[in-house]
Amino acid sequence: xxxxxxxxAAETAAAVPSPTDxxxxxxxxxxxxxxxxxxxxxxxxxxxxxxxxxxxxxxxxVTQVIASSLLIGFAQMVVLVTGRLNLAVGGIGxxxxxxxxxxMTAMGLPWAVALLVSILAGALIGAIIGLLEANxxxxxxxxxxxxxxxxxxxxxxxxxxxxxxxPADVRALGAAGFVSPSVxxxxxxxxxxxxxxxxxxxxxxxxxxxxxxxxNERASSTSGVRVKGVLVATFMLSGALCAIAxxxxxxxxGVVLPSLGEDWVIASFIVPVLGGTALSGGRISVGGAVxxxxxxxxxxxxxxxxxxxxxxxIFAQGAVLLAVILIQAFLRKxxxx
Amino acid sequence: MKDHGLRRILSSRQALYILAANVLLxxxxxxxxxxxxxxxxxxxxxxxxxxxxxxxxxxxxxLSVGQFNLSVGGLAGLATAGVAVAAKAGAPLAVIVLVALxxxxxxxxxxxxxxxxxxxxxxxxxxxxxxxxxxxxxxxTQGAPTSPVSTALEQFxxxxxxxxxxxxxxxxxxxxxxAAFYRWAPAGRAWLATGGNAEAAELSGVSxxxxxxxxxxxxxxxxxxxxxxxxSNIKSAQPETxxxxxxxxxxxxxxxxxxxxxxxxxxxxxxxxxxxxTMIDNGLTLVNVDAYWVTLLQGVLIFIxxxxxxxxxxxxxxxxxxxLAAPSRQGATTGxxx
Numbered sequence: 001x002x003x004x005x006x007x008x009a010a011e012t013a014a015a016v017p018s019p020t021d022x023x024x025x026x027x028x029x030x031x032x033x034x035x036x037x038x039x040x041x042x043x044x045x046x047x048x049x050x051x052x053x054x055x056x057x058x059x060x061x062v063t064q065v066i067a068s069s070l071l072i073g074f075a076q077m078v079v080l081v082t083g084r085l086n087l088a089v090g091g092i093g094x095x096x097x098x099x100x101x102x103x104m105t106a107m108g109l110p111w112a113v114a115l116l117v118s119i120l121a122g123a124l125i126g127a128i129i130g131l132l133e134a135n136x137x138x139x140x141x142x143x144x145x146x147x148x149x150x151x152x153x154x155x156x157x158x159x160x161x162x163x164x165x166x167p168a169d170v171r172a173l174g175a176a177g178f179v180s181p182s183v184x185x186x187x188x189x190x191x192x193x194x195x196x197x198x199x200x201x202x203x204x205x206x207x208x209x210x211x212x213x214x215x216n217e218r219a220s221s222t223s224g225v226r227v228k229g230v231l232v233a234t235f236m237l238s239g240a241l242c243a244i245a246x247x248x249x250x251x252x253x254g255v256v257l258p259s260l261g262e263d264w265v266i267a268s269f270i271v272p273v274l275g276g277t278a279l280s281g282g283r284i285s286v287g288g289a290v291x292x293x294x295x296x297x298x299x300x301x302x303x304x305x306x307x308x309x310x311x312x313x314i315f316a317q318g319a320v321l322l323a324v325i326l327i328q329a330f331l332r333k334x335x336x337x
Numbered sequence: 338m339k340d341h342g343l344r345r346i347l348s349s350r351q352a353l354y355i356l357a358a359n360v361l362l363x364x365x366x367x368x369x370x371x372x373x374x375x376x377x378x379x380x381x382x383x384x385x386x387x388x389x390x391x392x393x394x395x396x397x398x399x400l401s402v403g404q405f406n407l408s409v410g411g412l413a414g415l416a417t418a419g420v421a422v423a424a425k426a427g428a429p430l431a432v433i434v435l436v437a438l439x440x441x442x443x444x445x446x447x448x449x450x451x452x453x454x455x456x457x458x459x460x461x462x463x464x465x466x467x468x469x470x471x472x473x474x475x476x477x478t479q480g481a482p483t484s485p486v487s488t489a490l491e492q493f494x495x496x497x498x499x500x501x502x503x504x505x506x507x508x509x510x511x512x513x514x515x516a517a518f519y520r521w522a523p524a525g526r527a528w529l530a531t532g533g534n535a536e537a538a539e540l541s542g543v544s545x546x547x548x549x550x551x552x553x554x555x556x557x558x559x560x561x562x563x564x565x566x567x568x569s570n571i572k573s574a575q576p577e578t579x580x581x582x583x584x585x586x587x588x589x590x591x592x593x594x595x596x597x598x599x600x601x602x603x604x605x606x607x608x609x610x611x612x613x614x615t616m617i618d619n620g621l622t623l624v625n626v627d628a629y630w631v632t633l634l635q636g637v638l639i640f641i642x643x644x645x646x647x648x649x650x651x652x653x654x655x656x657x658x659x660x661l662a663a664p665s666r667q668g669a670t671t672g673x674x675x
Binding site: 138139141142145146147148149150151152153154156157161265266269270273279280309311312313314315316317318319321322325326329 | 451455456457458460461462464465466467468469470471472473475476478479480583584587588591597627629630631632633634635636637639640643644
């Protein structure tokens with residue numbers, strides 16, 4: 001693995017991190033507590049200063065964006081746990097949604113069927129990437145970088161860069177609310193998937209094995225973990241999540257754009273890393289990712305609501321992100337001291 | 338390791354393969370298109386190549402110490418904003434160049450200190466600082482291009498010496514200085530040692546922090562040089578400069594056989610790799626193939642390049658040459674391979 005974060009504990013620790021690993025838990029709780037405080041401060045500050053931060057329209061938008069950025073983050077998070085990364089998330093997403101879009105419009109299939117087919121396609125692409133990662137020594141960075149080029153180039157060649165407008169019933173999903181009209185219905189599948197992932201990574205052998213591989217691959221392999229199988233399954237899961245994320249993002253916009261996914265790489269890393277998932281592998285926090293997505297989206301919406309000129313928005317977002325990463329590093333250092 | 342200069346470069350199989358691919362592709366393009374072989378196209382091709390060379394080297398220096406720099410494009414954009422501000426104030430060429438380089442160096446210092454002091458991975462930190470640089474760029478320029486910048490800079494960009502564009506000479510000069518640095522300067526040796534095995538290097542007295550900061554500073558300066566080259570080429574300071582360099586910056590060194598774990602610095606092979614990538618782009622445009630094929634082919638090219646590199650590494654391992662090295666640390670024994 002190319003990315004060597006300092007993982008001093010990982011070298012000496014047992015293959016399967018025990019749930020009583022107090023260092024990890026303490027630093028994880030600190031990060032989540034810090035995120036809750038950050039979200040509370042953000043909401044309070046922008047609620048007072050911002051224009052219409054708590055308006056129905058604004059909350060609806062925020063819940064929609066949280067749904068798609070959360071899924072993009074999950075697609076990266078499941079790969080990060082194993083100590084790998086997936087730079088091709090956007091490429092897989094755009095291929096899947098283009099497939100789903102043409103199935104819906106050209107073949108007239110119902111959206112549920114099209115979505116299912118695109119999820120299978122995402123898993124298939126993930127399987128190919130996973131097989132390459134498991135059976136060669138190229139490394140996930142290079143494999144997924146090359147895959148990203150091939151997938152995005154391929155999509156433009158096949159679709160000739162034509163956007164696809166979605167059928168009316170699918171676009172209606174983008175405007176629909178859940179329980180309250182200010183909560184987007186798209187948030188429901190995102191949170192359901194969060195629950196499933198939480199269960200998968202804290203309760204099942206697959207989750208424990210994924211963490212073990214990320215923590216110490218050689219030790220987990222000698223203690224009987226089928227590393228190759230877990231890696232292929234991990235990339236398949238990531239591919240499937242990319243397909244769902246692309247669907248949700250397209251439903252939100254109402255149209256399938258061939259440029260979808262171009263800005264996913266950065267977002268996909270920020271959400272899990274803010275939530276305390278380690279780039280070096282072995283550590284995952286689904287709840288942290290949810291909090292990370294809520295914080296990021298709230299902060300972005302808040303900065304717009306205070307009338308920040310759009311040309312300075314990128315700077316503010318970057319500065320907030322850098323500050324949060326540095327504060328977290330500080331907290332983690334203190335927790336492990 | 339005893340070979341010197343050109344012989345050493347040519348003894349690197351990777352360089353030979355890429356050179357052969359370049360020659361073959363050029364040959365095919367001369368046959369297929371009426372325009373590829375014209376002096377004007379050669380001029381355009383070399384100018385475009387020179388920018389890819391410097392962008393690739395900006396990533397290579399950071400890879401050589403075992404880190405990543407995802408802010409190469411962002412910093413180039415910010416350097417372009419510096420150029421725009423200086424140009425609007427009516428500054429002479431020397432000041433414009435100094436401002437751009439200062440922006441690049443300062444950004445590099447920030448990146449390097451953050452990575453060295455926090456111990457966080459350069460990947461996530463430069464992801465964040467890249468956003469800050471891009472944001473500053475758009476905030477300062479308000480997203481608007483600035484032109485004209487400097488007639489002296491434009492003339493330098495248009496000019497050529499001995500039928501070779503000035504920009505390409507500049508790229509070659511940068512590559513030569515870097516190659517000499519890795520080969521002869523103690524600091525260059527220290528960088529490779531840090532990338533090859535940071536702990537072993539520290540035990541033998543090499544400061545990891547100094548290597549990391551140094552590599553990010555040089556990377557930042559090279560990002561600024563690439564930005565100046567773009568400005569001199571398109572005669573305008575565009576805020577979008579560097580937007581699309583993330584993949585390019587990695588493609589060039591990876592095709593050249595750089596190890597992402599650090600420890601090697603194939604500088605001249607990177608020049609050949611940049612030429613190959615640019616020639617594919619240029620050639621496909623000339624034969625009227627969809628520009629999107631370029632993106633796809635770059636991915637295919639990366640796969641081919643790593644398969645070639647890895648099969649060589651495996652053969653060497655079977656021969657026992659690198660048997661003493663840990664599998665993921667081959668770079669430590671191969672050192673700077675051209």
